[in-house]
Amino acid sequence: MKDTVEPYVTEDGRTIGGVLMELKHITLKFGGVVAIKDISFDIREGEIRAIIGPNGAGKSSMLNVISGFYTPTEGEVWFEGKKRPQMRPYKVAQQGIARTFQNIALFSGMSTLDNIMTGRITHMSAGLFSQAAWWGKAEREETANREAVEKIIDFLEIQHIRKTPVGRLPYGLQKRVELGRALAAEPRLLLLDEPMAGMNVEEKEDMSRFILDVNDEFGTTIVLIEHDMGVVMDLSDRVVVMDYGKKIGDGPPEEVRANPDVIEAYLGVSHD
Numbered sequence: 001m002k003d004t005v006e007p008y009v010t011e012d013g014r015t016i017g018g019v020l021m022e023l024k025h026i027t028l029k030f031g032g033v034v035a036i037k038d039i040s041f042d043i044r045e046g047e048i049r050a051i052i053g054p055n056g057a058g059k060s061s062m063l064n065v066i067s068g069f070y071t072p073t074e075g076e077v078w079f080e081g082k083k084r085p086q087m088r089p090y091k092v093a094q095q096g097i098a099r100t101f102q103n104i105a106l107f108s109g110m111s112t113l114d115n116i117m118t119g120r121i122t123h124m125s126a127g128l129f130s131q132a133a134w135w136g137k138a139e140r141e142e143t144a145n146r147e148a149v150e151k152i153i154d155f156l157e158i159q160h161i162r163k164t165p166v167g168r169l170p171y172g173l174q175k176r177v178e179l180g181r182a183l184a185a186e187p188r189l190l191l192l193d194e195p196m197a198g199m200n201v202e203e204k205e206d207m208s209r210f211i212l213d214v215n216d217e218f219g220t221t222i223v224l225i226e227h228d229m230g231v232v233m234d235l236s237d238r239v240v241v242m243d244y245g246k247k248i249g250d251g252p253p254e255e256v257r258a259n260p261d262v263i264e265a266y267l268g269v270s271h272d
């Protein structure tokens with residue numbers, strides 16, 4: 001099953017396909033600090049892949065390599081069977097990779113609707129000039145974008161706050177709006193940086209359900225960084241474990257949980 005590159009069906013009926021992204025021998029240095037040391041792993045189509053590890057292990061740095069925000073010092077990123085050349089993050093976004101951030105990065109004075117609309121940017125071809133010249137095209141595009149955003153609002157059950165400035169929303173709902181903005185890009189690969197951080201139990205349950213629903217209903221491949229081990233064990237198909245920039249474990253949650261190196265480095269110490 002998990003060790004083969006053949007597609008397989010999970011116990012809960014989801015199909016995991018071939019390799020979507022491959023990280024090959026990634027090293028990332030910041031001056032003298034080696035944040036990632038020669039790490040390789042793959043991400044398969046349709047799976048939920050978790051990256052865990054103690055504080056400072058290099059998880060966010062790895063997510064930033066995947067999103068194209070950081071260029072690795074050494075190593076290669078392969079996406080859809082091709083080596084990804086060095087490219088700007090917005091180009092990577094256009095390839096179908098979207099993300100949320102550890103600290104909420106929304107426009108607090110803008111409504112839920114408008115914030116999610118900003119996630120459609122990669123689907124907007126009509127620039128300002130062409131909007132003036134081709135009003136009809138821009139209008140059709142606007143309508144299509146509005147429809148896509150409304151669907152996301154329904155999906156995330158946030159109709160009641162669609163007009164509310166997000167700065168006035170409780171934290172858990174702000175995180176849901178941020179997820180909505182990432183979904184608005186209709187990503188093939190969705191990167192979630194600590195989606196449950198700072199949430200209460202009920203908010204975590206809601207967010208877990210939405211992550212599973214996104215994966216199930218849209219077939220979106222998801223990579224998430226998470227500290228809550230219960231959440232990681234419940235949600236993920238496979239887990240990469242990092243410690244001091246190195247990979248010390250990689251496999252299904254139950255296998256990783258039994259790995260002595262992981263127990264020593266991570267599971268044995270308390271977090272947050």
Ligand SMILES: Nc1ncnc2c1ncn2[C@@H]1O[C@H](COP(=O)(O)OP(=O)(O)OP(=O)(O)O)[C@@H](O)[C@H]1O
Pocket residue numbers: 030033034035053054055056057058059060061062
């Ligand atoms: N922009 C940067 N400049 C210099 N050093 C950095 C930078 N970003 C990360 N680092 C360093 O790289 C290492 C890994 O950091 P990173 O934030 O990736 O870890 P993390 O596992 O995500 O940690 P946390 O769980 O605390 O978010 C740390 O030693 C950190 O100080």
